[in-house]
Amino acid sequence: MSIPKTTKVYILAEPPVAEITASTFRLETRPLPSAEELTSGQILIKAIAYSNDPAQRGWIEATQDPKRLYIPPVKKGDPMNVYALIGEVIASNSEKWKRGMRVVSRGSWWEYGVVREEQILGEAVEMKGRSPYLSLSLFGLAGCTAYSGVFGECKLTKDQVVVVSGAAGGVGSIFLQIAKKVVGCKSVIGIAGGREKCEWVKSLGADECIDYKSADFISALTKALPNEADVFFDNVGGTVLDTMLHLVKRFGLVTVCGSIDGYHGKPAEFRNWTEITYNRLTLRGYIFFDHAETMKSAVADLTRWVEDGTIEMGKGETVVESSFEDLPLVDSSDGGGGGTQSEDARRPCHGRGRAWLQFLYISVTTLRRLSSTMTSHPRYIYKIIPHSSIDTRYTFPIPIPASHTFFLSQLDYADGFIHLSTAPQVPPTLNRFFTDVPHVVILRLETERISAWKRLTWDRDDQGQEFPHLRAHLEGENVESFREVYRGDGGEKGWDGVLEQIKEWLV
Numbered sequence: 001m002s003i004p005k006t007t008k009v010y011i012l013a014e015p016p017v018a019e020i021t022a023s024t025f026r027l028e029t030r031p032l033p034s035a036e037e038l039t040s041g042q043i044l045i046k047a048i049a050y051s052n053d054p055a056q057r058g059w060i061e062a063t064q065d066p067k068r069l070y071i072p073p074v075k076k077g078d079p080m081n082v083y084a085l086i087g088e089v090i091a092s093n094s095e096k097w098k099r100g101m102r103v104v105s106r107g108s109w110w111e112y113g114v115v116r117e118e119q120i121l122g123e124a125v126e127m128k129g130r131s132p133y134l135s136l137s138l139f140g141l142a143g144c145t146a147y148s149g150v151f152g153e154c155k156l157t158k159d160q161v162v163v164v165s166g167a168a169g170g171v172g173s174i175f176l177q178i179a180k181k182v183v184g185c186k187s188v189i190g191i192a193g194g195r196e197k198c199e200w201v202k203s204l205g206a207d208e209c210i211d212y213k214s215a216d217f218i219s220a221l222t223k224a225l226p227n228e229a230d231v232f233f234d235n236v237g238g239t240v241l242d243t244m245l246h247l248v249k250r251f252g253l254v255t256v257c258g259s260i261d262g263y264h265g266k267p268a269e270f271r272n273w274t275e276i277t278y279n280r281l282t283l284r285g286y287i288f289f290d291h292a293e294t295m296k297s298a299v300a301d302l303t304r305w306v307e308d309g310t311i312e313m314g315k316g317e318t319v320v321e322s323s324f325e326d327l328p329l330v331d332s333s334d335g336g337g338g339g340t341q342s343e344d345a346r347r348p349c350h351g352r353g354r355a356w357l358q359f360l361y362i363s364v365t366t367l368r369r370l371s372s373t374m375t376s377h378p379r380y381i382y383k384i385i386p387h388s389s390i391d392t393r394y395t396f397p398i399p400i401p402a403s404h405t406f407f408l409s410q411l412d413y414a415d416g417f418i419h420l421s422t423a424p425q426v427p428p429t430l431n432r433f434f435t436d437v438p439h440v441v442i443l444r445l446e447t448e449r450i451s452a453w454k455r456l457t458w459d460r461d462d463q464g465q466e467f468p469h470l471r472a473h474l475e476g477e478n479v480e481s482f483r484e485v486y487r488g489d490g491g492e493k494g495w496d497g498v499l500e501q502i503k504e505w506l507v
Contacts, residue, residue: 003044003091007032010109012074015062024060025080025109032112035091041117043097045087045105051136053083053170054260070287079108083141086124086133087113102126104135125299127306131313138306138313139299141288142170145257147298148291150178153284154231154255161187161227163244164206166235168197171257173204174302174311175233180205181310189224191240204312212240222247236260238268245272245281254283 006029013026038044058064059074059081066073074081085107089099094117097103106119124135137143149171150156162179166172167190180188190201190209198209208224210217221243228249234241237259248254276283305311 003032003035004112005032005034006030007110007112009079009111009113011079012060012076015060015074015076017062030110033114035093038091038093038114040093042093042114043089043103043105043117043120044091044112044114045103045107046090046112047085047087047107047110048102049086049133049136050082050107050109051084051140053141054258055141056080056082057260070289079110081106081108084121084136086135104140125303127303130306134306134313137170138174138302138311143174143302144295144298145171145288146174146178147302148288148294149175149233149255149257149286150183152291152294153286154233154253156183156185156231158184158186160185160230161189161225163189163191163225163229163232163247164235165191165212165233165240165244166258166260167201167206167209168192169235172233172235173201176201176206177204177311178305180207182305189221189229191221191236218243228252231255233257234259242268242270242272245270245275248275248279248281250279250281252279252281254281255286256283257286 009028009030010025011028012024014021014023016024032044033042035044058069059071061073064073083106084104086102086104087107089097089101089103090112092099096117097120102124104121104124105115106121107113107115122135124132125139126132127134131137134140154162156162156179162176162185164172164176164179167176172190172192176188176190179185187207188205190198190206191212192198192201192209193211193213195211198211201209210221210224214220225247228247229244230249230252232241232244232248232252232254234244234254234256235258237256241254241256241259245254275281302311306313
């Protein structure tokens with residue numbers, strides 16, 4: 001393989017205060033050294049896949065005090081860092097890492113990069129019949145965080161009732177499996193978003209999984225914990241953490257592993273904070289790097305548990321391919337079932353030879369294009385107008401499944417708000433997000449076609465509390481069907497025709 005003289009790299013152009021925007025990152029071309037110019041201990045690698053970890057969002061926050069971070073932040077003008085990447089050594093001035101080796105290394109959003117020997121974590125793990133990217137998921141930050149969370153931080157025992165938020169995510173899904181199948185905890189309850197994800201979490205071994213998006217979330221969670229929880233392992237923060245403070249038993253433990261709910265400038269409100277005092281709860285932050293010495297044993301044990309079928313990955317790992325140039329423009333969130341791309345982002349995702357990060361794309365109100373997909377499962381796009389109808393304290397993720405993809409590159413979302421969901425109705429809880437009466441355009445996306453649309457004006461009920469249309473299903477008289485809509489490649493007009501039609505409906 002010839003060694004290129006330059007590499008493309010994404011740098012942090014504007015550290016975000018709240019949402020990531022199209023101007024947060026900038027693509028640059030930077031020079032590379034030749035093989036002869038590598039100094040002792042330097043290795044030149046070609047990136048194959050990049051890890052996706054929600055913690056990266058905190059590394060670039062403009063308002064962060066660097067002295068308060070657990071690792072050095074990414075500074076303005078610096079390449080965007082990743083926890084780990086899989087790469088091929090293409091040149092080396094190292095006795096240990098030779099040309100052609102496939103390694104796991106610290107790195108950044110670059111196609112090629114120079115690393116030092118101490119930045120390489122080891123050779124990439126390859127298991128017959130398994131994903132080639134396990135070094136970035138199960139054996140990466142997610143798996144090791146879950147492992148040391150169970151044994152090092154929480155020190156779980158068989159007699160305990162354990163609750164895990166973000167249970168469909170990378171850390172949460174592994175944590176709950178170890179807790180239930182290895183430790184044998186008395187009861188393991190998951191919290192996830194959406195019925196499909198909850199069903200997937202239960203298939204992993206959870207005794208129950210509660211949908212935090214459901215209208216009866218608090219009552220369902222309370223019912224699942226008749227004797228309260230001994231341990232709450234939290235990956236979310238916000239209202240989920242606040243709710244659980246009321247459901248952890250006296251002298252119980254709350255381990256805060258993540259706070260995704262607060263990554264995008266949303267202020268958290270805690271109504272149950274006094275529970276910490278009244279019930280003498282222990283609430284402790286947890287970072288894997290404090291337990292880094294467990295990594296070797298974690299990889300060894302996790303390997304054994306995968307081989308003997310104790311731990312299931314399968315749907316727990318999502319691999320997403322994208323061009324390097326499209327890195328900040330690919331949406332990663334999916335409101336679908338467990339193992340798909342999800343809005344709380346909680347499992348590692350990788351691009352085969354390209355980068356793909358989940359936390360970047362939470363709001364499309366500032367982006368100029370939306371990457372959407374036709375799959376066997378219908379998807380529903382909701383456009384809510386006018387934009388002033390949205391309470392700016394809240395945003396919705398835009399989920400993009402993996403399959404045939406087309407781009408709505410001609411749309412401008414500045415005059416409205418887009419939401420994409422697997423649900424055939426607008427979730428009832430959305431009423432809280434509106435400050436005035438909006439309109440909504442709904443599109444139903446099925447395999448290779450747009451099958452229906454409906455425009456609604458939402459009116460408050462007599463009490464002024466709910467929008468009746470929030471519960472209106474897209475069926476029967478509520479649906480205007482399109483039997484001769486573009487199929488496959490878009491018919492005679494091609495995808496440009498599809499874009500024109502969608503733009504007409506949305507705008």
